[in-house]
Amino acid sequence: MKNISIWRDEKVSFLDCLNNDMNVDVLIIGGGITGLSTAYFLRDKGLSVCLTEKNYIGNGVTTKSTGKITYLQDILKDIDNSEYINSQIYACDLIKRVILKEKINCDYEEVYHYLFSEDKNKLRKIYEKLPTYSMWEDDKLKAKSAVFNPFRFLNALKDICLKSNIKIYENTGIIKIDKDNMKAYTNNGEISFKKCVVATHYPSLVKFLFLPLHSYLEKSYLSAQKVNSYKKKCGISIDKDSRSFRYYKDYYISLDAVSDTSMNFDACAFEDKNTDYRWSNKDIMTVDNMPYIGEVGDNIYIGTGYNTWGMTNGFLAGKIISDLICKKGSRYAKLFNPKREIKVKNYIKFPLFMGISLKAFVKSKLYVSKFVSIREINGVKCLVYKDNKEKLHMVKKTCPHLKCGIIFNKAEEIWECPCHGSKFDIDGKCIEGPSNKDISLRKI
Ligand SMILES: Cc1cc2nc3c(=O)[nH]c(=O)nc-3n(C[C@H](O)[C@H](O)[C@H](O)COP(=O)(O)OP(=O)(O)OC[C@H]3O[C@@H](n4cnc5c(N)ncnc54)[C@H](O)[C@@H]3O)c2cc1C
Numbered sequence: 373m374k375n376i377s378i379w380r381d382e383k384v385s386f387l388d389c390l391n392n393d394m395n396v397d398v399l400i401i402g403g404g405i406t407g408l409s410t411a412y413f414l415r416d417k418g419l420s421v422c423l424t425e426k427n428y429i430g431n432g433v434t435t436k437s438t439g440k441i442t443y444l445q446d447i448l449k450d451i452d453n454s455e456y457i458n459s460q461i462y463a464c465d466l467i468k469r470v471i472l473k474e475k476i477n478c479d480y481e482e483v484y485h486y487l488f489s490e491d492k493n494k495l496r497k498i499y500e501k502l503p504t505y506s507m508w509e510d511d512k513l514k515a516k517s518a519v520f521n522p523f524r525f526l527n528a529l530k531d532i533c534l535k536s537n538i539k540i541y542e543n544t545g546i547i548k549i550d551k552d553n554m555k556a557y558t559n560n561g562e563i564s565f566k567k568c569v570v571a572t573h574y575p576s577l578v579k580f581l582f583l584p585l586h587s588y589l590e591k592s593y594l595s596a597q598k599v600n601s602y603k604k605k606c607g608i609s610i611d612k613d614s615r616s617f618r619y620y621k622d623y624y625i626s627l628d629a630v631s632d633t634s635m636n637f638d639a640c641a642f643e644d645k646n647t648d649y650r651w652s653n654k655d656i657m658t659v660d661n662m663p664y665i666g667e668v669g670d671n672i673y674i675g676t677g678y679n680t681w682g683m684t685n686g687f688l689a690g691k692i693i694s695d696l697i698c699k700k701g702s703r704y705a706k707l708f709n710p711k712r713e714i715k716v717k718n719y720i721k722f723p724l725f726m727g728i729s730l731k732a733f734v735k736s737k738l739y740v741s742k743f744v745s746i747r748e749i750n751g752v753k754c755l756v757y758k759d760n761k762e763k764l765h766m767v768k769k770t771c772p773h774l775k776c777g778i779i780f781n782k783a784e785e786i787w788e789c790p791c792h793g794s795k796f797d798i799d800g801k802c803i804e805g806p807s808n809k810d811i812s813l814r815k816i
Contacts, residue, residue, distance in 0.1 A: 375784045377436045377651045378596040378623060379523035386428055389543040391560045396422045396539075398697060399556055399565035401546045403429040405522070405682060406675040407571035408529040409690025412470070415536035417698055422563060423538060424556075426545035427803065429530045432573050434682065435523040436653035438594065438618050438627055440606055441467055441683045442485045442517035444506065456662065457502065459704045463684035466691060468518065471525075474532055478524040479620070485517035486607035494610070512607075519606055519618050522683065547808060549577050551672055567697050569673045571689075574656060574792065576773065576806035578668055583656070586714070587677055588728050589793050591654045593783070595647035596623040623648065650783055654793040655680045664710035665689040667696060674710055732791040736777035744780045754813065755780065755787070757798070767800035772809035787811065 374381060398414060400407045403425030411423050425431065443460035471480045489495045492511055499506060499513045506515035534540060546556045549568060556563045570577050599622060606618035616627040658664065658677040663685045665675045673696065675689030688704065695702035706712075740746050744757045746769065753769040757780060769778055771789040778787050778796070786803070787796040795804035800812030 373647055374649050375651065376649065377523075377594070377653075378620065378625065378649045379435045379439065379521055380430070381649070382523060384428075384430075384523075384527055387540055387542040389560060390424060390541040390558055390563070393561045393563070394422060394539075395564045396420045397565070398422070398567045398569065399424070399563050400569045400571055401549075401556065401577065402426075402432065402571035402573065403526070403530070403540070403542070404432040404434040404571060404573060405526065405686035406573075406689045407569070408526050408533065409687045410569050410571060410675070410693050411533045411538050411540075411690075412529050413690050413694035414697065415533055415538055417694075419697075421533075421538045423533070423540045424544040424546055424558065424563070425540070425542050426572075426805070428542045429540070430523045430526040432804065433653050433655060434526060434686065436594070436651055437522055437682065438606075438616055438625055439520050439522045439620070439683065440485065440517060440616075440618060441520060442515070442681075443684065444485045444487055444502070444513070444515040444517060444608075453662075453707075454501075455704075455707055459688060459707060460681070460684045462704075463688040463691075464518065467683065467687050471520070474528065476525060476528040478520045478522075478528060480518060480520040480525075481604070482516060482518045483618075484514045484605045486605060487513040487515075487610060488607060489610045491611070498610075517606070519620070520683075521620070545808065546572075546577060549672070551669055554671065565671075567671045567673065569675070569693055569697075571675055572805060573676065574806035575674045575676050576808070578672060578674060581668060581674070581710075583676075586659045587656050589654050589791070590657050590680060591652060591790075591793065592627050592680075593652050594625060594627045594650065596620070596625045596649040597647045598622055599624045652781065652784060655682065660714050663689065663708050665692050665708035666705055666710050668710050673697070729791060733776050736771075736779060736790045739777065739779055741780040741782065743782050749813070759785070759798070765798045765800075766813050767796065768811040768813065770811075771807055772811065773805075773807040778811060 397419040398421045400410050400423040407423055411421055414421050441464050443464055495513050499508055544558050546558055548557045554565055602619050608616040618625050656677045657679050661679050664677045667673050673693045678685040692702045692705050744755045747754050747756055754766050755769050757765045767787055771778055771794055773792055773794055776789045776791040779790050781788050785798055792806050794807035796811050797803050800810050802810050
């Protein structure tokens with residue numbers, strides 16, 4: 373069994389890191405679907421564009437998703453906004469058009485997406501709201517959707533952008549943005565920009581956004597298992613702690629969403645040793661269930677908060693942000709404006725969000741997995757894990773981001789913050805944000 377996402381089990385060539393200062397019109401930070409689609413839509417516009425990625429293209433949550441492209445989403449249970457549904461239908465169509473136009477080989481296929489629930493009335497209400505080409509079948513709702521391989525898609529966008537003279541640097545994390553002087557800093561050089569797009573999933577570089585106050589994290593566990601037959605369909609349940617599935621070649625991919633992010637990893641869904649791949653993923657949920665896409669401060673843009681539907685919303689973010697940068701009108705810019713007024717009724721869920729975050733914080737401080745032991749070294753609390761070759765791995769117990777506790781993720785043999793989702797490799801190197809720092813013990 374492999375502890376990686378099925379999409380990443382593929383060899384790709386890596387790009388160089390930045391090693392000099394630069395001056396560009398647009399700096400894009402992050403090589404996931406948001407960053408690469410923004411770069412794609414900005415190509416050939418007469419602008420100098422540079423994209424920097426902390427690790428490698430596709431390192432983030434995009435290639436840990438199930439790779440479904442659909443407007444039939446569980447988000448519909450809370451959103452009563454037909455313009456939102458229109459935006460998702462538009463995004464599905466836009467992705468399809470780009471894949472066909474650019475002849476992208478990413479295993480794109482149109483399939484039926486089923487929505488199911490124990491509560492048939494709830495499902496029926498959604499069906500009545502949806503456009504006419506959704507269908508009702510055996511007490512399930514289905515609609516035309518699509519699936520693809522997100523890792524191949526991102527790498528194809530990368531190649532198209534490189535051919536259009538967009539500079540892309542891997543292994544180049546941005547440490548800080550100075551919005552007054554329009555500069556971003558890396559370990560090897562600084563980048564001066566006129567516009568900056570923060571496409572880092574959790575936009576922790578934009579301090580004034582106070583995202584933890586109006587969002588929370590949803591975490592899911594996924595697995596892929598070889599099966600005898602491929603089925604041209606996928607589905608999702610809209611009940612609490614939803615489940616989702618799809619097929620990819622001769623693999624069956626399934627997902628269990630967990631609304632309680634503090635859930636103990638030892639007890640997670642990976643007890644089944646027969647799976648061929650297993651991994652986990654997280655996404656940012658917002659108070660009004662709508663993404664934040666657009667300008668947040670002078671010349672700083674973000675695309676985030678996709679509420680687990682980032683293939684459509686991330687691609688749409690690329691289109692909206694590029695249109696805004698090129699001063700073109702954008703039909704959906706107002707809908708997703710990050711500075712929009714959020715109705716008071718949406719904050720009804722606020723105590724729940726805070727409750728989830730607080731519970732995760734307290735648990736993270738107290739919880740020590742049965743696979744690790746705790747020690748104090750020079751007054752610093754540390755966690756120790758002995759791997760199956762008897763090698764010891766030691767890391768700090770506190771996350772550098774917002775001081776939550778670190779827990780051990782046995783499923784993937786990594787360390788992680790259960791509150792905000794930062795991930796660290798077995799020796800404490802940060803592999804996924806929002807943290808920008810490691811938890812290794814080198815400095816103790
Ligand atoms: C279990 C699960 C399944 C999902 N399945 C689907 C699905 O089937 N369909 C769907 O539409 N959506 C799905 N989603 C949602 C979707 O995966 C995300 O919303 C989307 O991929 C977010 O894309 P992104 O570009 O914002 O982030 P990412 O893909 O994480 O990209 C951000 C990139 O920025 C880089 N970065 C971070 N900090 C820095 C820095 N300081 N400097 C430079 N680079 C940096 C990271 O390394 C990363 O590569 C799913 C979510 C979950 C949790």
